[in-house]
Amino acid sequence: MIVIDKLCYSSRLRYTNAEVKFTYAILTLLFCVISRSLVMAAIVLTVNGILTVGKGRIPFVVYRRLMLIPLAFILLSTGAVIVNVSKSPLDAYAIPIGSWYMTGSRASLMFAARLILSAFAAVSCLYFLSLNTTMTDILGVLAKIHCPQMMVELMLLIYRFIFVLTQTASAIQTSQKSRLGYQDFKTSVRSFGQMAAVLFIRALKRSNALYDAMESRGYDGRIRVLQESYPPKRKEIVLVVLFEIALLVGCILQLP
Amino acid sequence: MSKREKIVMRAVIAFAVLFAVAPVANAMHIMEGYLPVSFCVAWGVVCLPFLAAGFISLKKKLQENRRVITLVAMSGAFVFVISSLKIPSVTGSCSHMTGTGLGAILLGPAAVSVLGIIVLIFQAVLLAHGGLTTLGANTFSMAIAGPLVSYGIYKLCGKCKVNKRISVFLAAFLGDLFTYCVTSIQLALAYPSESGGVAASAVKFLGVFAPTQVPLAVIEGILTVVIVIALETYARPELKAVGFLKEAK
Numbered sequence: 071m072i073v074i075d076k077l078c079y080s081s082r083l084r085y086t087n088a089e090v091k092f093t094y095a096i097l098t099l100l101f102c103v104i105s106r107s108l109v110m111a112a113i114v115l116t117v118n119g120i121l122t123v124g125k126g127r128i129p130f131v132v133y134r135r136l137m138l139i140p141l142a143f144i145l146l147s148t149g150a151v152i153v154n155v156s157k158s159p160l161d162a163y164a165i166p167i168g169s170w171y172m173t174g175s176r177a178s179l180m181f182a183a184r185l186i187l188s189a190f191a192a193v194s195c196l197y198f199l200s201l202n203t204t205m206t207d208i209l210g211v212l213a214k215i216h217c218p219q220m221m222v223e224l225m226l227l228i229y230r231f232i233f234v235l236t237q238t239a240s241a242i243q244t245s246q247k248s249r250l251g252y253q254d255f256k257t258s259v260r261s262f263g264q265m266a267a268v269l270f271i272r273a274l275k276r277s278n279a280l281y282d283a284m285e286s287r288g289y290d291g292r293i294r295v296l297q298e299s300y301p302p303k304r305k306e307i308v309l310v311v312l313f314e315i316a317l318l319v320g321c322i323l324q325l326p
Numbered sequence: 327m328s329k330r331e332k333i334v335m336r337a338v339i340a341f342a343v344l345f346a347v348a349p350v351a352n353a354m355h356i357m358e359g360y361l362p363v364s365f366c367v368a369w370g371v372v373c374l375p376f377l378a379a380g381f382i383s384l385k386k387k388l389q390e391n392r393r394v395i396t397l398v399a400m401s402g403a404f405v406f407v408i409s410s411l412k413i414p415s416v417t418g419s420c421s422h423m424t425g426t427g428l429g430a431i432l433l434g435p436a437a438v439s440v441l442g443i444i445v446l447i448f449q450a451v452l453l454a455h456g457g458l459t460t461l462g463a464n465t466f467s468m469a470i471a472g473p474l475v476s477y478g479i480y481k482l483c484g485k486c487k488v489n490k491r492i493s494v495f496l497a498a499f500l501g502d503l504f505t506y507c508v509t510s511i512q513l514a515l516a517y518p519s520e521s522g523g524v525a526a527s528a529v530k531f532l533g534v535f536a537p538t539q540v541p542l543a544v545i546e547g548i549l550t551v552v553i554v555i556a557l558e559t560y561a562r563p564e565l566k567a568v569g570f571l572k573e574a575k
Contacts (some may be wrong), residue, residue, distance in 0.1 A: 072410075072452050072453070074451070074452050074453070074454065075452055096458070099358075099359065099458065099459060100363070100459070102359060103359050103361075103362070103363050103366070103459055104363050106362075136454060139454050139455075140357040140358070140454070143355070143356075143357045143360075144357060144360075146534045146535060147360070147513060147531065147534065147535075149534060150513075150517075150527070150530040150531045150533075150534045151517050153530070154519055154520055154521045154522070154526070154530075155521075155526075155530075156520075156521035156522065158521070160520065160521070173521075174520075175520055177520075178520055185360070188359060189357060189358065189359040189360050190359075191359065192358045192359020192360075192457065192459065193357065193358045193359060193454070193457070195358075195359075196358045196450065196451070196454065196457055196458060197454065199451070200451045200452065200454070205451065205452070208451065218381070220381070220384070220385060220388070221381075221440075221444070223395070224395070224398065224399055224402065224440075224441075224444060225444050225447070225448075227395065227396065227399035227403075228399045228402040228403045228406065228444055228445075228448070229448070231399055231400055231402075231403030232403045232406050232407060232448065232452075234403070235400075235403050235404060235407040236407050236410070239407055239411060243411075252414065255414055258414030259414055259545075259548055259549060259552060260552060262411075262413060262414055262549060262552070263549055263551075263552025263553045263555075263556055264552070264556055266408055266549070266552075266553045266556075267552075267553050267556030267557045267560065267561070268556075268560075269404065269407070269408075270404055270432075270553075270557060270561070270564070271557070271560060271561045271564055273400040273401070273403065273404050274397065274400060274561075274564045274567065274568070275564075276400065277396035277397050277399070277400035278393075278396070280396050281393050281395070281396040284396070291388075291392060291395075
């Protein structure tokens with residue numbers, strides 16, 4: 071099933087106030103992207119690692135694997151940033167190909183390093199949020215910051231349905247596999263298409279039944295869920311504020 | 327081996343190892359933190375009118391008939407699940423559908439824009455595909471530009487009486503390709519090349535992602551055709567129910 075969602079329910083930081091976690095993750099993320107500073111990115115990576123793996127008790131092996139998900143994207147696109155094809159060589163390196171050069175400048179290499187590290191720091195912020203906060207808590211925060219009610223409502227329903235449909239899909243795929251449905255490319259394509267079509271039909275049927283069930287329980291256009299409240303501790307707020315001020319100062323000083 | 331050969335050899339091995347362990351590229355989500363802040367904000371602003379239009383039309387439909395809400399939500403969950411499943415591929419690498427073409431054909435571009443941004447938020451938080459700062463850019467390429475092209479082509483083919491299967495294939499295939507082009511241009515605008523500016527950079531990004539994205543677009547096209555055929559055989563009444571969403575424009 072969905073790994074991140076499963077892990078966040080067992081995180082030790084799950085019952086920390088969601089607004090504090092949300093604010094921390096978003097502000098830190100913004101400072102990383104704004105500053106693109108190597109020092110700050112390294113600090114943020116370390117702090118988030120300590121928080122998620124040390125405090126939240128998310129297994130390190132899983133955390134490392136998750137951090138590597140965007141690796142392919144970052145390698146390909148950073149490659150495109152630092153390699154230029156031009157008639158005149160630039161200062162860092164130049165590999166001649168006929169009368170052209172594959173070349174790059176020192177500035178762009180430095181920039182690529184900043185880009186990679188700060189992007190990874192940003193990803194670690196995203197993971198801090200998603201590995202330690204349940205989706206329902208995040209939706210609660212969204213409702214509090216006045217995200218349109220219809221959006222929050224839709225997100226809540228979609229979140230629930232994702233699991234229903236994932237389960238249905240995996241059951242269908244298991245039975246298809248047991249009948250050699252994914253034996254080669256041609257059968258895979260056919261099986262996948264049939265699975266998706268059946269999934270869609272079941273989804274729609276279920277949506278009708280679900281609406282009936284909701285209406286019979288008095289649904290009036292709003293799902294009211296009892297929000298458990300975990301009031302923020304003063305220590306957490308002070309630490310987050312201090313950390314963000316430090317990052318802000320780092321931004322203003324333009325650390326390398 | 328000479329010293330130079332050794333260096334080259336090492337570089338090649340390092341490159342091969344990196345790519346062997348790298349989980350192969352998903353659809354073209356720009357990763358978290360990759361775009362400068364100004365671009366994040368700008369793309370978000372570009373998306374706003376489309377999202378507002380989708381939002382208003384959806385709201386109107388809901389006021390007419392509240393029952394639609396579970397239909398819309400199920401469709402959104404369907405797009406998410408389809409895009410999170412591994413799809414068959416020729417090379418054995420693992421890749422995912424974007425579901426943009428299918429969504430646009432089934433639900434229409436207005437509904438897809440709103441559902442798209444929700445699906446992208448879930449993809450970022452639950453699967454770490456894409457991110458929160460790059461949400462605007464990703465929404466524009468995957469939930470607005472791609473579906474609009476898909477829908478346009480599908481309608482155009484319908485008018486010109488092209489074979490249904492071909493028109494579905496073209497809609498999904500070209501919608502996917504367009505998404506990939508838009509993403510490359512978004513990256514190029516943010517990181518213009520030192521020699522040649524935005525245009526040269528766009529060519530580079532297009533080239534770098536082509537080997538993964540072009541086959542993916544073809545497969546996505548084929549799969550969409552298979553799905554649509556199966557749906558038309560088994561699920562005419564359901565399709566009509568969803569067609570209700572499409573009129574919302």
